[in-house]
Amino acid sequence: MVRIGFLSIAHMHAFSYGDAVNKLPNAQLVGIYDPDKERGTKGAETLKTRYYSDPVELLNKVDAVIICSENSRHREFTELAAQYGKHILCEKPIATTIEDGQAMIEACEKANVKLQIAFPCRFNTPIRRVKDMLDQGAIGNVLAIRGTNHGQMPGGWFVDRELSGGGAVMDHTVHIVDLIRWFLGKEVISVYAEADTMLYDVDIDDCGMLSMELEDGVFVTQDPSWSRPSTFPTWGDVTMEIIGTDGVISLDAFAQNFTLFSDKSNKVMHKVYTEDMDFGLIKDFVEMIEEDREPSITGFDGLQAMAVALAAYESARRKEPVKLD
């Protein structure tokens, strides 16, 4: 039995991750620490667990933690958990600066605890199928990929630069970049980006466009914009068009849905019945601890994805492509 606690549930993914822990026979949700007592208490109620006002008290009762704090606080919680010898699943992006990300990786190495970054898309069934197809060379050599990871404007701390480290580009670039690194085993070597605030009255980028160059001459574009209106039938999308020498794969990761026209909520909704990728992520994390193997998504993976988002901001400022080391 792997005993798990949350260090902050500021990120709403905490709820689906917590549900997954509750569903797993080999994991136990011990409790939630959150600096915001009200949020923590409510969250503990929803997830049928206990609220801890002292993170150390919780840490002393668990084997592992899930960190769902605001992005800029990932480092402090990671260092704390590492200090107490606990394994860590940290929400993406790994951090908001390269320095913080590196410090987190080092702290976990030094404490000999495992650090996994939460990129749940790697556990989406259609996405996993595409990974298999590419591994089998189904479309020859991949030449280019067009990606989108649209969303709605999340509000809250996501639009507070101090806490989030960036807006739409930071929020949505890392998923696609992680998938592409995973699919192709290649790093991004340069990025060009446009980023701006045009959709909402917020003090952070709410839309943008990235055009990236990978090793070996593959290019990738990615649209991270919070451009889904509030009337959009679903939260957003993860799509890719993968162009190979022998064909094309079109991926729409959440196409497994039906449409609900609801008078009750005055909305049209896509009801997604794709297998729950958050459950897949948590199951993998728990198994990793039980089997004492390496995390399937490492701190380095998290760092590489974040570095691309940071370079995108630099590119948007300089209006030219930026190289990554």
Add this chain to the structure above:
Amino acid sequence: MIRVGVIGYGTMGQVHSQSYKELENAALTAVADQEPKRREQIEQELGVKAVSNADEIFQDESIDLVDICVPTYLHEEMIAKAVEAGKHIFVEKPLARSLDQGKKILALTKNYRKKVGVGHVVRFSPEYVAARESVQQGEIGRPAVVRTFRGGSQFPRGWQDWYADFELSGGVILDLVIHDIDYLRWVFGEVERVYAKSTHGRTTAHLEHAMIVLRFKNGVIAHVEGSWTNYPGQFYTTFEFSGDEGLISFDSRKTAPIVQITAKQSEDSKDVVIPENPFLVSPYTAEIADMVEAIKDDREPAVTVQDAFDTLRVALAAVESAQTGKVISL
């Protein structure tokens, strides 16, 4: 009655010729193509005079309008001759293969007393016209991020395989994606900078896929994409315009109002699925009707040489960016 001579009876020459036949105020008089097979076709399909040399069209005094449907790299030379002969001119897009050629055409047609129009046909496609109206009526609020796609069909095969020669055709950006570049300029105004990627030069596979990032002067960010494939795919287009008060989303694969499915009639035939998207007037006929009316009414046609030149500049900047890896500011 406007009397018309068409030059080049390939894919587009055939489409234009049929459109003239549909119009009541135009008469197709002669069609030129130096390929004997094409001339046979002209006589059979159109029942009009087929000539082997375009000069015969320019010299024919009864012809008011010449419609140029030869490969892109020949547009400038044909326009020069048409101007010399004092004809009204309709020319297929792109205006020219190079900026130099484009500038020469601009100079040639400046203060020209006859009408010159360019075939940016997307400005006559009902879905694109309707989307523009929606944007202009403010239905999506302030536009922010827009996306377009055009392609999915096989690498085109033209006369002497001219499309496969990048020096002659300019590849998928200049030939195909230019449709959307022109359309986006029509809706969102002028482009500030361009950054583009293309598979051209990166693979020996017989395909080209290009993805262009445009930044417009009004702030709009655009992702403009096009492809010619090496497999027998279905041509389609998509567009998506997002604004601060709404989103427009279109996918031509989902808009065919009719699908006909027929079972195979014999052992060696196949079941057939035919989607149909009928309109009374095709966009090609509409653009040509506009050209003919422009001559009659003594007004500018929908797409002027200057307009097409400005579109050409953006497309060529994208080609250059794809080749150099640099951002091109306009």
